[in-house]
Amino acid sequence: MARPSQPKLSIPAIAKAALKLVDAQGDFTLPQLAKALKVSASSLYNHVQGRDEIIELMRGQAMQVISLPHLEPEKWQESVQLIATEYWASYSKHPRLIPLMTSYTVRDSTTLRVYDALAEAFAAAGFAPKQRLQAITIIDSFILGSALDAAAPAEVWLADEQASPEFKAALESGQNTEDRARQTFELGLEIILDGLARTVPTTRA
Template sequence: MARPAKPLLSREAILHAALAQLDATGTLALPALARELGVSTSSLYHHVKGGREEVIEGIRGLLSVSAMLSDRRPGETWRDFTARWATSYRAAYAAHPAVVPLMTAQTVAHPATLASYETLAQVLHDAGFGDQDLLHVMTVLDSFILGSALDAGAPVEVWADSGDPDSALSRARGATLAQPGDRSERAFRLGLESLLAGLEDLRR
């Protein structure tokens, strides 16, 4: 019997299928992934020898290559670059919020992701953030961005209406729902500007 013209399975196909599984179910299970691809679980390990952890890191790489920045525009300030970096990063993960808990559970190792973080680190270093603060600054940014990406997958109405006309929360809820556009996106913009302003004070 002749071999198929193209391989039935590839690392890239596995990663894309795993990302689709996460989007659809919120979980990553290699046996279920193998069934969906029509292969045995052992066949998956031929392409991703590190198993589940390698698949997760591969998904991180997919999102990094498609969205995380590793270039700085000529004359771009550290705040402008960081805002652009954060916005792009958040958009990639907001489209796939189920991946966020998996990404935070293991060490970042994908070369494309590390290259993006290296660019951010260099921009921040050049802006005057010292080595003793730099990793903490990046962690704060990372935590905010990933939290905002999770919020993008939250219900439109995050807080229930108590029905109490004197409730500050209920009034704020109503006012927010009346605003045009995406609540999570507006919250992200507010948080990012506030965070960058606070980091500016730290830099001084």
Template structure:
């Protein structure tokens, strides 16, 4: 019997199988990964060092799936909008991956490059020091939350029949689930950009 034209296992095959398992169940294990690919668990270690490396490969995969256009750091508001939307969209495609990736340090060069773009845009706006990292952390939290919101059930809030009038009035105007999610993201993005702009104005006023 001739040898197969393509090997059963490769870094690409490991990444694809791991992402499939995460999309299906919210996690993966090396034994399950080996069974999914059809190889022995020990053969996986010939291609990757272990779970941590696989998670970084997954991080790289979801960011690389739909790369965003290059940004002009000097146009900081538009740059932030492009980068935040790209990050949100990456996790929205694979929402079950988010809880796994937030538990370990970000090392993938392409993903680090997105954070470099964020830092450069914030510096171009006039932020410096710890404000840059604080802004990035705030953006991170918002983008991840927005991605999970897109994966939420159609009915997120289901108050009892009696009471909660203010919430019920708000929900009556929320629209369909996808429309609500898009509006909430655009609303939150405007709030973040506006808040950063106001903070810069306050800072500049204090320096005047």
């Protein structure tokens, strides 16, 4: 048995280690990743082609927890809501992955299946292709921004002396409420889905 102490490399292990680095420092390099996995850079290259592929692996890792519901066309809003909520919950745990993965073209197949499902739901709602792409993008942007909000500190804003009474009252009313981020995400998602439904002449919210 040669080198029994060397850990076995696998695609999930690489994705997990890269995600851990991104969670901690906002990015990763291949030498750092090799070090974290206790392997040489050349061993890494036996499994992945490079940085781009590792980003897609991390994306897949974050997306694979989403369960895709069976689409009932008349309940398209429910489908989008279920997918969006799981998507939000998963990225809330990895906020620093967000700007990294939005700066690369989506190629990961697990992730593409999520967008397939969203496209099918919006098509069922009656959205033409261009409006469907806009609807997907609006939902996507809101999910990612809300995931960052969910990862924010309990005190998002610290008002100073000049703060307006309107802002101070808003902060005092609910900034430190438990489940603040989730409630706000759910309300925003509902508003967006209802609003999107209104833009399609053939369906009603």
